[in-house]
Amino acid sequence: MSKPLLPPVEYEAAGPEVRAVYDEIMTARGTDWINDFWKVLANDPVTLRRTWDSLRQVMAPGALDPLIKEMLYIAVSITNGCTYCINSHTAAARAKGLTDAQLAELTAVVGMANETNALVTAWQVPLDARFEGGGRG
Amino acid sequence: MSKPLLPPVEYEAAGPEVRAVYDEIMTARGTDWINDFWKVLANDPVTLRRTWDSLRQVMAPGALDPLIKEMLYIAVSITNGCTYCINSHTAAARAKGLTDAQLAELTAVVGMANETNALVTAWQVPLDARFEGGGRG
Amino acid sequence: MSKPLLPPVEYEAAGPEVRAVYDEIMTARGTDWINDFWKVLANDPVTLRRTWDSLRQVMAPGALDPLIKEMLYIAVSITNGCTYCINSHTAAARAKGLTDAQLAELTAVVGMANETNALVTAWQVPLDARFEGGGRG
Amino acid sequence: MSKPLLPPVEYEAAGPEVRAVYDEIMTARGTDWINDFWKVLANDPVTLRRTWDSLRQVMAPGALDPLIKEMLYIAVSITNGCTYCINSHTAAARAKGLTDAQLAELTAVVGMANETNALVTAWQVPLDARFEGGGRG
Amino acid sequence: MSKPLLPPVEYEAAGPEVRAVYDEIMTARGTDWINDFWKVLANDPVTLRRTWDSLRQVMAPGALDPLIKEMLYIAVSITNGCTYCINSHTAAARAKGLTDAQLAELTAVVGMANETNALVTAWQVPLDARFEGGGRG
Amino acid sequence: MSKPLLPPVEYEAAGPEVRAVYDEIMTARGTDWINDFWKVLANDPVTLRRTWDSLRQVMAPGALDPLIKEMLYIAVSITNGCTYCINSHTAAARAKGLTDAQLAELTAVVGMANETNALVTAWQVPLDARFEGGGRG
Numbered sequence: 001m002s003k004p005l006l007p008p009v010e011y012e013a014a015g016p017e018v019r020a021v022y023d024e025i026m027t028a029r030g031t032d033w034i035n036d037f038w039k040v041l042a043n044d045p046v047t048l049r050r051t052w053d054s055l056r057q058v059m060a061p062g063a064l065d066p067l068i069k070e071m072l073y074i075a076v077s078i079t080n081g082c083t084y085c086i087n088s089h090t091a092a093a094r095a096k097g098l099t100d101a102q103l104a105e106l107t108a109v110v111g112m113a114n115e116t117n118a119l120v121t122a123w124q125v126p127l128d129a130r131f132e133g134g135g136r137g
Numbered sequence: 138m139s140k141p142l143l144p145p146v147e148y149e150a151a152g153p154e155v156r157a158v159y160d161e162i163m164t165a166r167g168t169d170w171i172n173d174f175w176k177v178l179a180n181d182p183v184t185l186r187r188t189w190d191s192l193r194q195v196m197a198p199g200a201l202d203p204l205i206k207e208m209l210y211i212a213v214s215i216t217n218g219c220t221y222c223i224n225s226h227t228a229a230a231r232a233k234g235l236t237d238a239q240l241a242e243l244t245a246v247v248g249m250a251n252e253t254n255a256l257v258t259a260w261q262v263p264l265d266a267r268f269e270g271g272g273r274g
Numbered sequence: 275m276s277k278p279l280l281p282p283v284e285y286e287a288a289g290p291e292v293r294a295v296y297d298e299i300m301t302a303r304g305t306d307w308i309n310d311f312w313k314v315l316a317n318d319p320v321t322l323r324r325t326w327d328s329l330r331q332v333m334a335p336g337a338l339d340p341l342i343k344e345m346l347y348i349a350v351s352i353t354n355g356c357t358y359c360i361n362s363h364t365a366a367a368r369a370k371g372l373t374d375a376q377l378a379e380l381t382a383v384v385g386m387a388n389e390t391n392a393l394v395t396a397w398q399v400p401l402d403a404r405f406e407g408g409g410r411g
Numbered sequence: 412m413s414k415p416l417l418p419p420v421e422y423e424a425a426g427p428e429v430r431a432v433y434d435e436i437m438t439a440r441g442t443d444w445i446n447d448f449w450k451v452l453a454n455d456p457v458t459l460r461r462t463w464d465s466l467r468q469v470m471a472p473g474a475l476d477p478l479i480k481e482m483l484y485i486a487v488s489i490t491n492g493c494t495y496c497i498n499s500h501t502a503a504a505r506a507k508g509l510t511d512a513q514l515a516e517l518t519a520v521v522g523m524a525n526e527t528n529a530l531v532t533a534w535q536v537p538l539d540a541r542f543e544g545g546g547r548g
Numbered sequence: 549m550s551k552p553l554l555p556p557v558e559y560e561a562a563g564p565e566v567r568a569v570y571d572e573i574m575t576a577r578g579t580d581w582i583n584d585f586w587k588v589l590a591n592d593p594v595t596l597r598r599t600w601d602s603l604r605q606v607m608a609p610g611a612l613d614p615l616i617k618e619m620l621y622i623a624v625s626i627t628n629g630c631t632y633c634i635n636s637h638t639a640a641a642r643a644k645g646l647t648d649a650q651l652a653e654l655t656a657v658v659g660m661a662n663e664t665n666a667l668v669t670a671w672q673v674p675l676d677a678r679f680e681g682g683g684r685g
Numbered sequence: 686m687s688k689p690l691l692p693p694v695e696y697e698a699a700g701p702e703v704r705a706v707y708d709e710i711m712t713a714r715g716t717d718w719i720n721d722f723w724k725v726l727a728n729d730p731v732t733l734r735r736t737w738d739s740l741r742q743v744m745a746p747g748a749l750d751p752l753i754k755e756m757l758y759i760a761v762s763i764t765n766g767c768t769y770c771i772n773s774h775t776a777a778a779r780a781k782g783l784t785d786a787q788l789a790e791l792t793a794v795v796g797m798a799n800e801t802n803a804l805v806t807a808w809q810v811p812l813d814a815r816f817e818g819g820g821r822g
């Protein structure tokens with residue numbers, strides 16, 4: 001496996017802004033470790049802080065529950081081919097209750113969507129008037 | 138808007154295999170019209186039949202409910218930039234109860250996922266051992 | 275190499291629907307082994323069956339010969355960055371007679387297409403009227 | 412339709428290097444017109460020349476015949492979602508003899524490849540040893 | 549042109565959080581109008597605020613000057629095929645001094661990068677040890 | 686790590702056209718080694734020559750300086766998910782003076798651009814008239 005562009009920043013070596021983010025992550029997750037995404041991103045403390053704050057806001061319970069949000073995250077990550085993201089968000093989804101049967105259906109939908117997206121594009125299908133604006137009146 | 142590569146096949150001009158699919162679509166949806174994706178795809182009756190059968194199977198209620206499946210479809214379609222697919226599946230999701238608040242959260246998650254997918258790739262973050270296999274033991 | 279999200283299902287441990295697909299694959303290919311794509315997909319026997327039936331139909335000889343279809347498969351897989359797919363379909367194409375010279379030309383076309391796709395998009399070139407509908411009258 | 416980033420360069424207004432490329436394109440194709448891709452690219456005569464020379468080399472008859480090369484071009488253009496490229500290369504392929512039946516099979520293969528690419532990625536299928544190097548010994 | 553999924557929110561109809569963002573945008577840019585991206589995003593005031601704050605932070609002068617950042621934005625937008633983004637960020641870059649000659653070189657680099665990305669993937673080139681970690685020691 | 690589709694061509698085993706390109710690469714870079722991209726591409730000497738000539742032209746100093754061009758290359762490579770390309774062009778950019786602070790800002794811009802590209806697409810934002818043609822008058 002290739003190395004990251006800059007080495008991960010361990011807690012002991014981190015400055016106070018980075019440690020503050022690490023502490024918030026561990027508290028929010030009820031864990032005592034930090035995954036490598038954050039440790040590598042910590043080379044840029046400003047982006048680390050902004051990304052963590054954004055992610056926490058976006059993934060919080062709201063009109064959609066957190067497990068659905070994790071499934072959407074996985075669907076995007078598959079379509080982009082991001083191995084790290086597929087694995088880390090599947091782990092997060094499983095921790096939130098994702099079953100193997102749900103995972104199988106999720107992947108089937110993502111596969112099918114990629115196929116029909118390609119078919120629509122291939123045939124250059126024009127948009128039906130009734131679907132304009134996603135079907136709003 | 139550009140024309141499709143072959144013209145849509147209208148019901149009146151369709152052969153019996155195509156009509157059979159059109160009838161199934163209208164019955165399944167409780168509508169009296171067929172959208173252009175199917176009408177253009179009908180230039181290839183074998184692919185029309187296979188695609189409809191596959192879509193019906195994949196999108197049926199199961200371990201995930203149909204509205205969640207539509208949301209996953211939209212997430213993939215956004216990531217692939219398929220205008221037709223975003224609009225048609227948003228219309229389908231609204232018909233299944235998607236609210237504007239849910240749509241807004243869905244797009245926020247998809248935006249965020251595209252950002253962190255890029256950050257992970259940019260930094261070449263190696264996969265944490267705990268996430269291997271999506272966190273299975 | 276990271277682990278799959280669920281472990282491959284070996285023939286001995288498979289149920290009858292999965293074994294039936296495995297048998298058809300080995301017969302169709304004249305081999306006595308199953309590659310990991312199918313063995314992992316077998317965690318979802320319904321998707322396994324549908325995918326195998328679809329692939330067999332799509333890749334069968336027809337208006338295009340099977341080697342051309344394998345080359346198209348490789349072109350898509352390169353553009354999507356799917357390592358598994360590039361390798362497995364190149365192996366399939368070689369088994370159907372693909373030469374190194376053909377492979378080299380295929381990759382050159384795929385490279386060039388990716389470049390001019392980007393140039394067209396970059397310059398926002400509007401579609402010539404003569405090309406509408408892919409040049410049909 | 413949106414405007415290109417810089418206006419097309421018409422023959423009459425073009426300098427000698429651009430005219431030379433235009434002449435070569437019309438001669439090679441046996442036509443008396445130039446499509447907008449080249450006319451917009453002509454704002455950058457160096458890139459115009461390099462791109463035309465490259466395209467001519469890559470698309471020439473060789474180990475693969477020109478119609479197969481056009482089909483590969485279309486497959487990539489669909490996967491990238493490039494409307495201009497799909498339409499212009501379908502027109503070129505039709506001029507080289509592509510039938511509607513071949514076009515239909517091509518799109519079916521491209522759709523299927525996009526689906527199985529996604530399934531492989533979704534499940535994180537590891538590469539079978541026999542497929543390493545695309546199956547070379 | 550298709551309609552957005554929800555209608556743009558005009559200043560007069562906007563609530564105070566949205567107006568506050570609009571005011572900041574106009575002040576930062578020295579303009580008296582708001583482009584449709586923000587007006588459509590304003591249907592979700594929380595995402596509007598977060599996105600504007602993030603964009604302002606990311607695009608501010610720093611180790612890279614703002615024109616270079618706009619060029620990077622355009623390069624990504626081309627690669628993703630986002631028409632709106634290409635046009636709006638090209639307009640922003642021109643306002644910051646981008647010349648036609650610079651734009652032409654930018655597009656040539658983006659085209660070439662898309663080509664060699666595809667060639668590397670096509671041939672499955674393994675990473676040279678000297679390039680691991682992006683060449684850090 | 687998987688093997689390339691054809692083995693790298695070493696200098697000693699290379700024919701004169703390939704050696705000529707290798708010599709030019711080493712001279713241009715002031716190095717005594719060739720990276721694997723070129724050695725694998727050398728299985729197709731015509732594409733090797735064309736690609737090297739094109740890359741040298743595109744990446745030469747011009748209206749944009751070479752370091753900016755390397756940064757654009759990295760931005761595209763991240764968006765396409767090309768690991769080899771990200772690492773090799775980051776190494777090249779570092780050799781041209783890229784600092785860690787610049788790299789961090791580059792990745793932040795690329796991340797943000799991927800997010801707002803997705804948001805624009807998700808909401809199906811129509812293009813403002815003022816942005817048509819990238820804001821040219």
